[in-house]
Amino acid sequence: MHYFDHGWGMGFGMWFTFIVFVLIVFYCLKESTKSEKQDASAQDILDKRYANGEIDTEEYKEKSSALREK
Template sequence: MGDYGMSGFGMWLGWLIPLLFIGALIYFMNANKKKDLSARDILDQRYAKGEISEEEYKAKRDAIK
């Protein structure tokens, strides 16, 4: 008597742990994906970081169009 088995809290915990694990797995898989950057985006980033000069930026920007 008094043995409720997997009813109540135990039943919810049995479902909750795998769902949390699957949710975390999906989150980290999506977080690690690299965004697809266009050539213009990469060029803009390089110019913003100071890796290329304004003249080089304009020349490459015009070549991309």
């Protein structure tokens, strides 16, 4: 019998391997961007709160100088 004549031969295995590889790459990229978003520093958070108007200038300067002292 000629199994390679029906399209399920070596070519299918190579395409399957390629698709699995692409899925793994996309998963790794997704996970790496997720960890970058979680690693915001305290100063970054303070800057965003000030930019959004959640804290006033006096409170921003006070907390910013306290962060620099540490």
